[in-house]
Amino acid sequence: MKIKYFCPRWGAEQISWNEFCSMVKNAGYDGVEAGMPINEIEKIQMGDALKQHDLLLVGQYYQSFEKDFTQHSESFKKYLYKLASLNPVLIDSQTGKDYYTAEQNRQLFEMAEVISNETGITIAHETHRNKALFAVRIAKELLIANPEIVITADFSHWCNVSESLLEDHNDAIELAISRAVHIHARVGYSQSAQVSDPRSPQWTTELQTHLNWWDAIVKYRRSEGADLLSISPEFGPFPYMPAIPYTAMPIANQWDINVYMMNLLKQRYPNN
Template identity: 65%
Template structure:
């Protein structure tokens, strides 16, 4: 099994696609994870840069803002087809809403499953606040009810939602780990989905907890004879990144943190490089 690392576009939108992809390539990432604009000119620039620097691509869908399920479904499918035009390795999807019923979210999972089968593309539903898989216990129930669903594991959100390091949610973690095909490697804590800087010893317990979960995902994917596991270090900019009051100056460098996390995991999982 190989492990490939992807750089988030999130936080680097001020760079042109060419400058961004050059920087990504120079840091040693294998690819980019990003949403895809509906504007043809930007989409063309994006594809040109990805091809120029020979970078893999993971598409990202997050635009599930509408509380009307039927509108949500239409927009979901529109964005999935738009992402597909750039030949993604897989699609990370922030599917559904936390206030939808289990049946309503199931309709979105079913739509994704049909799309996935029709287009031979893997969709990983992200464990994200405000979305269908916003909490560990809710996700456990939905995964049991929807056995075809695969996930992007971003357990930092669950730590924030539950105000814990999930010490009492081992059953939920077990099924989530078994269904994970993609990781967002961000470290959260009981009060936030992002620690200020994982390089600081003050977050040692939080980092260790996340590393242990990621280790289990790697072990599970390898044991199931999977060919590939993808990881995106996804520490975000302000307001995910804490900032100095009044100035909004971030207290750490997002880019450097994500590169640090990639290199930490490359070393930790060097057998899969």
């Protein structure tokens, strides 16, 4: 099984696509994780830069802003088809809402499955706050009720929602691990979805806990004979990254942390 690493566009939007992709390539990533560009010019710039620097794409859907379910469903469908047209390795989808019913979120899962079958692009539903899979217990129920769906494992959100390192949710974690096809390698803790800097000894327990979960995903995917596992180190900018009061200066460097995380995981999971 090959493991490929993707750099988030999140936090580097002010940099041109060509400069960004050059940085990504030089850092040793295999690709970029990004949402759908708003305008055609940027879409062309993104495509040209990815091609020039020989980078893959993980498409990201996050535009779940509409409260009305009908409007939300129409937007969801539109964006998934647009992302699929970019021929990504897969689509990471922040599907649904925490206030939608299980039936409404099920309809969105079914819609994504139809689009995935039509396009041949895997759609992984992210375990993200405010979305359908926002909490570990709720996610367990939805995964059982919707056995066809696969997920982006970002357990940092669940740590934040449950105010724990999920010690009491081993059965749900095991189920989630068996459905994970993409990882957002960010370390969370009981009070936030992002520790200040995973390189700091103060976060040793949190880092090791997340590494144990990621180890289990890698082991499971290999045992299933999967061809690919994609990983995006996804430490974010402010306000995910804490800032020094009054100065708005981030207390650590987002780019450096994500590169550190990629290299740590490359050493931990060598490609055969």
